[in-house]
Structures are given as structure tokens and as C-alpha cells.
Amino acid sequence: HTDATSTNAILRAACTWGNTPDGGMNRLTCNDDDKSVRDWFISETKKYGCFHKIDEMGNIFAIRPGQNNNLPPIAIGSHLDTQPTGGRYDGILGVVCGMELLRVLHTNNITTYAPVAVVDWTNEEGARFPPAMLCSGVYAGEFSTKYAQGRQDADGITLGAELQRIGYMGPTPCSFSENPILAHFEVHIEQGPILDFAEKAVGIVSGVQSIRWSNIEIQGREAHTGSTPMDRRNDALLGAAKMIVETNRIVTETKVGPRGGRATIAVINSSPQSINTISGKVSLGLDIRAPADSDSELIELQCKKSFEKICEEHGLTMSFDNFWVSPAVVFDQIMVECVRRSAAELACDMEIVSGAGHDSVYTSRKVPTAMIFVRCRDGVSHHPSEFSREEDCAAGAEALLGAYLRYDDY
Amino acid sequence: HTDATSTNAILRAACTWGNTPDGGMNRLTCNDDDKSVRDWFISETKKYGCFHKIDEMGNIFAIRPGQNNNLPPIAIGSHLDTQPTGGRYDGILGVVCGMELLRVLHTNNITTYAPVAVVDWTNEEGARFPPAMLCSGVYAGEFSTKYAQGRQDADGITLGAELQRIGYMGPTPCSFSENPILAHFEVHIEQGPILDFAEKAVGIVSGVQSIRWSNIEIQGREAHTGSTPMDRRNDALLGAAKMIVETNRIVTETKVGPRGGRATIAVINSSPQSINTISGKVSLGLDIRAPADSDSELIELQCKKSFEKICEEHGLTMSFDNFWVSPAVVFDQIMVECVRRSAAELACDMEIVSGAGHDSVYTSRKVPTAMIFVRCRDGVSHHPSEFSREEDCAAGAEALLGAYLRYDDY
Ligand SMILES: NC(=O)NCCC(=O)O
């Protein structure tokens, strides 16, 4: 069995770096705090008998040998990076549960059939270097290493340069075929309200909904705010504002939305940012989700159409770059069954489709994959107030151990 | 008489610093190019027999003695700073016409009755350090020196620190009472379409419409874009977008707008700028104009009311800071008559209320003030394509000389 006190102590330790005054975390990929927590992760997992592989994307594999070391390891992965206004659980809890599992194996002198790997996947959030799940994506062959290393943050700094700066661009190829695993488990906070509402500590994740991310560039024309008549303007920010309102309307009021679609614009840059010069250029970041691929496609299509109409009305031009699609995923039936049986021992049986993306989305393309959700208060995440009770975090670790040993046996 | 070739040569010289590749100018207050053009302005006006006073706000007075040097000078002022996406005429032409007048006096050995001062007012645009007309405003007693020196740009750098950095925080008090002038003339491009439409080179400015600038801070709540249901959000950017759309609707569709009001939002900052975290905080800059003070007040009131409704609807909170009001101005009748007679000699008789604010707004609080407008193509300004023909620029200088000598005589 796992130990509640130990699990929560590891979790607290994992939150040492990147605290914000409001009780949250800001551990954007490859900032100095991300380096510190990586160093800690390596030194802690060494204590549980692990050796380490660091790949070209900075993914860290802490590997504990098994009885059959010519088998690839069964992996437990998640991420230690956070949003700029992130919490202390999203991603972190998943790595921590893997570490608690290593501790239990080590303390009890258990040697698993296959080796165990606990993985810290780089840049899962995608907050600093979009898209999300970037480095599990490279591992699974969705993106090339070159593409991913070249991704830029808002200041134009590349992920590759930052990995090098913090000393985490490793020698291992970032590739499933050259550094394989047998299967992938992930514990994660739910980030939704279902378990909290049902009063269940953990849940069985049956799959993940589809995601589409796009960049929109709107070109208008700068002009004087005081002397330019209202009907002679090409106001890029007014056009952008109408797009934001329309995006919301499409998923809340039309036939697409009620089927469960979500669409959000949360990144905006306007220029020249002068109070008396009409905006000439705006860029937007659009995030669309839906359980069915066809619905997120349909929402995107409706947004695009309505954006084009807005451009026409205001004499603007637009480019629409759908730079990332993560199709809906259904997890492996045997793995999910292992989770189901393990969760049942904790009197939990809810099955949930994840609203957020996870590294497990990409591992599932290559190996059997399943996830365990942990209840979080009000379903809030990506906010400093994100919170899961100690007993629920411990339940996550316990459900993981049960599922893991079942799969290892199998 | 002024000389067309000379006027345009001085204008070209004044545009040496701060050129952008698109043919426009980016000479934001106190950047290195602003320092260079100030140095040039001083060395050129020295050639026409001027001595110089630089005040605590960096306003430069190039003074050419007259017959009665116990009289304050009659001033000709405008500005050499530009918008970040500015043109080669806005402000610059007014200083240049003053310089051409100095040249004519000097070359023809004319000593005016009162001294002449050509003034470069600091930070007229207000693009870097809002509000606009800041340093003529200090001079006229509208703002304290301390307030103005403490104004910050988007990076938190103060105007005072920047004046010191470029060596233009002078010893002269920035104050009408301690450094008086007798009257103020200003030549400026129209920045509107009236003269272009009427095919007239210059126009008589009878006054300036009212301006109100406000900062709005909207507070929402960060949350996950993928897992947060649409009806459980406090999306600050969605609220801001609705405010931008409403602002436009209020002046274009309601009873307020058709009376000539204009309202624009051109500055927006959203945080945390992560594509998968709902915006928790947005700030907006709102610019309202109308010929009548009561109309701009009414537009502001309507905006505020509708913003409050939007906040209620989305569970947001808001602060609304109306940090600048520049009431409508009617210029001095005798000064305007001098301009009228001078313009008549160029077969121009159109009278215009300015849509943009000018340093003359503040000088008019202390001394008789009038302005001459020069035609600009399509009324476009605050854009790199801003353009006035050489013969129209020359007409501006000529109309100024005629008006100036009439007033000096008077
Ligand atoms: N779990 C999580 O917040 N992942 C970030 C990727 C996403 O936006 O869904």
C-alpha cells in the first residue's frame, strides 16, 4: 500500500520551487524553478534505485530495473511545469504519485516484472511554448524534434535554447522507437466538477476530448481616434472584439455549443497600443474543445466563417492558422479495466471523459494507456486556488499502485 | 514672404530621425531620435539669432529678441514627438513653419515688435506618456510638474527619468507665470478630410472638441479553457470584448453618436496570456470625443453603465478611472481674425473645429491662441501614409507669417 503522509510530503516538496504570493505556482517550462524541480526529481528518484535518461526534449525517465530488463519499462508519467497562474496539483500530483509508487517498491524490496519508469514530460501545459503536450507529442512522433525545439515563447526565445540554458537537453533520442515504454499510466486532478459533485475521491478516465488551437492575425489600418469619422475606420481591435463575442455565442447559443463544445480566446496582442491611434493589427489565440472531433471542427468552421464576415464588414484582412489538432482519444480497454478494478477497491466507479489534454493522449498512440482522475475542489484549475484534499491525493497514489501492479502481473 | 523650397527643406531635415521602413515615423517622447531632433532644433534656430530656454518638462523655447524685450514673446508652438506608427507632418510641420518664419525674419533683418518664440512642446501625442498635450498642460497650470514628471510608459519608466536621460530636463520653471508668452500660434495638419474635400490648402481653426480619456481595469477569474463549462466562467477578456463592441455601438447607433461623438478603445492588456487559461484580468484605454462637453460626458456615462451591466452578466468587477478631460475650446476672436485675413490672401476661408487635441488647447487658457490647419490627404494621420503636399506645407508657413505679423502689429 501507498502511504498518505508520504504522498503528501512528496507533493509539498515538489511545490518548493515556483510559488506565487497568492498560494499558486508559476513554473513555466524551462524557467529557473523548472530546472530546480527537475534536479530534485532526479536526486529523489535516485534514492529509490532509479537510473535516468534525459532525452533531446528534456523529458526525464527515472527508471527502476525489474526482473526482465530486456523489456521496456511500464511508465507512469505527467509533468512538473505549470501555468503562469497555475496551481499546486495540475501535473505535479501525477509525477508525485509515481514517486510514491517507487518509494513503496523500494521500501518493500519489491522487484516488478518489467522495469518501472516515472516520467516528467516537458512543456505539457503549452503555456510558454504552444502547443500543449509538446514533448510527449515528439516522443510519440506527432511533432519532429526540430519543430518542437524551435517553438518560441512570447519573447521569441526557443524551447531548444532554454533546454540548453537549464542543462536539460539530453543525449537520448526523443522517440518511442529508440527509447520505448510498454504502457503509460497517469494520475491527474480532474480539472472538472464531476468527482467533486459525486463526492468521489478518484475516477476512471475513459478518454480525452478533441482540441484545436489556432492563431488569428487581423490587419486593419491605424488612424487618429479623434479626427477619424466612425464610418471611415478599419479598427482591428473592434473586429477582434466582435470575434471574441461571436466565438462565445457560437458555443453557447447555436446548435453546436449545447452538444458540449467549448471555445475560448485568452491571448490577445494589439498594436500599436497607443490610446489615440486606432488599432491596426491584432493577434488572437483560439482554443476549441468538444467530445467529438466533428464538433470541434464544426465550431472552428463557424468561427472562421463569422470572422470572415466581421472582416468584410470592417474592411479588415485576416489569416487563420490552425496550428494544432489533438483528436479525441479512447484509452486502452485492458489498462482502463486495471484502473477500474483498483478504483473499485476505493469505492469509486465514475467514468469521465477528460476536458483537458494530457501527455497520455500522445502515449496512447504508441502504447496501452490509462488515466486516474483525482477530485479537485469546484473543478477549478489553472488558478492559484486549485485544490485537492490530502486524502484524495493519497487515494490517487493508492489507485495507481493497484492498477500498476495489476498490469505488471498481466 | 516665406519660401516654399526652404519650408520643405526644413521639414525634410526635421524628419531625419525616427524614420520607419514604411515611410512613417516612430519618434516617441524622449527616445533617442527625439533627443537628436531636439539637438538639431536648437542648433538650427541659433543660426536665426535665437537663444534658448529649456524648462523642467523639456519644453524648448527658441527666442528671437524683438524691439521690446521686456515684453514676453509671441509664441509659435507645436511638437516634434510622434505616434509609434506616426507620420512626417503631425506636429513637426508646426515647428517647421515657426522655423521658416524665424528664417524669413533673420534673412530680411526684420526685428519684430515683441520677441518671437518657437516652441517644441514635449509629449504632445501622449502615446508614450498619457495624457496628451502633457507639457503644454503643465505650462498652463493644468497638471503639476510632479504629476507630469511621474507619468509612466507601458514599461513603468517615468517621463522625468527619460528627460534626464536625454539631457532635456532644463532649469526654467515650466510655468506660464514664470516664463510667460504673449500669444500662441500653431500650424498643424488638419488630420481630417474637410480641407481635402473642399480642395483648400489651409483652414482657420475656430476651436477644438472635447476629449475624455479613461483607464478601465476588469477583474475576472482564471480557469482552464478545456474543462471549465461555458456557464461557469468569469472571462475578463470576453467582458472586455463586449465593452469594445458596446463602445462602438453607443457612438454609431444611439442618439449620442449621430451628434458627432467618437469613442475608441485602442489599448488592451490581458493576463495571463496563456491560450488554455481563461483571462483573469484585462485593462483597456478608452478615448471619447465630441464637439460639446455634455456629449462626451454623456457617451462616457453610457459606456460606464453598459460596462457595469456586462460585469454583472459575467461576474466581473471593474474600476473606471477617467484620468483626463480636455474640455471643448473656442479660440481668441482677434487671433482667429488675424488667421482669417491671412488665409483669405491664399483664397482660403473654411473654418474648422479640430477633432484632435493640440498644445494650443492649453495655451488658450492663458493667452490669446489660434491655429492654422494644413490640408492632408484623405484626412489620414497617426499612420505612416500621412501626407501633405509641398505647396500646402508652404501655404501653412505663409499663412502663419501673415497672421503673425498682423498680430505683432496689433
Ligand atoms: N491538464 C492540462 O491542463 N493540460 C494542458 C493542456 C490543455 O490545454 O488541455
Ligand SMILES: NC(=O)NCCC(=O)O
Ligand atoms: N494632434 C494630435 O494628434 N494630437 C494628439 C492628441 C489627441 O489625441 O488629439
